[in-house]
Amino acid sequence: MNRLVKAELLKLRTTRTLYGTIAGVVVLVALGVSAAIATAGTSGNAGLHTTEGLRSVFGGAVNAGFLMLVIGIITTAGEYRHNTITAALLITPQRRQLIAAKTIAIAIVGAGIAVIATAVTLTVSLPWLAAKGVHPALLSTDVAGVLLGSATVMVLFGLIGIGLGAIVRNQIAAVVGSLVWLLVVENLLVSLFPAIGKWLSFGASASLIGSATNAGLLPAGVAALLLLGYAAAFVATGIHLTATRDVIA
């Protein structure tokens, strides 16, 4: 198993996808945090001296979750796209182990991406906030809590991607479909029908980055378990289908 995880990490390191993802995370998080600080206290946005305002700054890192979802999908569906699945299965015919190794590898990558996203968030926000006379307590729910929450989202979205890619196998369909689902369908459901939306991955993520101040979302602990449940269900389904379906070409 150790060998398989190492091989999966090597796969990730030997194409440009991972480096592109890291660059994307840096840009996306830096922009998200900057936008939150720049617009704080204007046109209905909470000010930086409020809990809500601070959380929207430190929650900017959660956007990296979308990129983790994509890299998770590419890790499984990409094997079918380039038909490298055949070469992989000729070395490792134990298909369940292969997907399990991918799951572990993406969890490791997710943790690494979360560290990068956290570093970018702090690097951009702390000097800027200090210049505005805001000195948040780093080990508070509003900072460490929110950063930990978004790290959880990143890792679990990576795992959802693994499962989804293994289920759908068509990389482009999986990426486009899941982003439309998250950004359009779930996004709307969370704001229009919060009673349903809070049970979806988008609602759970919102809770984990502390948007719980807009009432109606699940408590962070429950949200984390819910998201973990989604990830487990996607990965388990992906493993099962990979093990049972024919690999035709």
Next chain:
Amino acid sequence: MLRDMNNAIEVTGLTKRFDEVLAVDDLSFTVPEGTVTGFLGPNGAGKTTTLRMLLGLIKPTTGTATIFGRPFVELDRPFEAVGAALEASSFHPGRRARDHLRVLATAAGIPVARVDEVLAEVGLSEAATRRTRGFSLGMRQRLSLAAALLGEPRILILDEPANGLDPQGMHWLRAFLRSFADDGGTVLVSSHFLTEISLLVDEVVIVSHGRLVTQSSLAALSHHVTPTVRVRTPQAAELRSALAGNGIATEPIDNDTLHVLESTTESIGRIAASSGIVMYEIAAERFDLEERFLDLTTTTKGAVR
């Protein structure tokens, strides 16, 4: 059932149905250890599906396929038993050739030094650090073969390896497989062209419409070919009846050309002369394995489709 210890591969009653299509139909054959066996059939005959079932990639509807007596997926370190190159395009275009092999070696627990060995063996050392995006079909074939060789397998399974190879590449592949077999290795190589691999194989397994047509040695296959003489004459009808009078069968090709079966140029010439028949051309047809192969594969019709 007792297993013949000399068979590297045994396929027994193998059947695969994809929805309405019966891709492989009750197929049985063996690949004796130490031989080079050609797996032949027209495109769509079920060759690739059979190879994929043999390698655990496709689940048979019924039947079994074993390697040294066990299904591929149950082999311990399967890459040491079988190396397979199924298609020449299964690389990530953005990954370098050497990295592709490093990934596989890592998963297999094979030292990286072996990666450079196989790259040299297939003549890809120079291109090792290039991304596979720019590889020609011939280079892809070589990289697929390099991947198959990583585990120093006892059996090589190659699906249409000649596709995209230029004559030098083909010559190289032939020499390579011959030396692999001379060192005691077993090769199963599929092709839709018999002539392409006839210099290479000892045994042939011919399939058509998913069914076995014949398994035999290459030598035995050529013995089954009917010797044929081609004759062009303005008096085709007269010649045919003259030959028929001597118990010799003929097949008309067109108005003035015919095939004379199981006879020789000498006896045809003599019969024509004694009947006063003019001939413009007379020639023994070159013994043609490819035609024999086409005959075999086009006369066998599939069962339920």
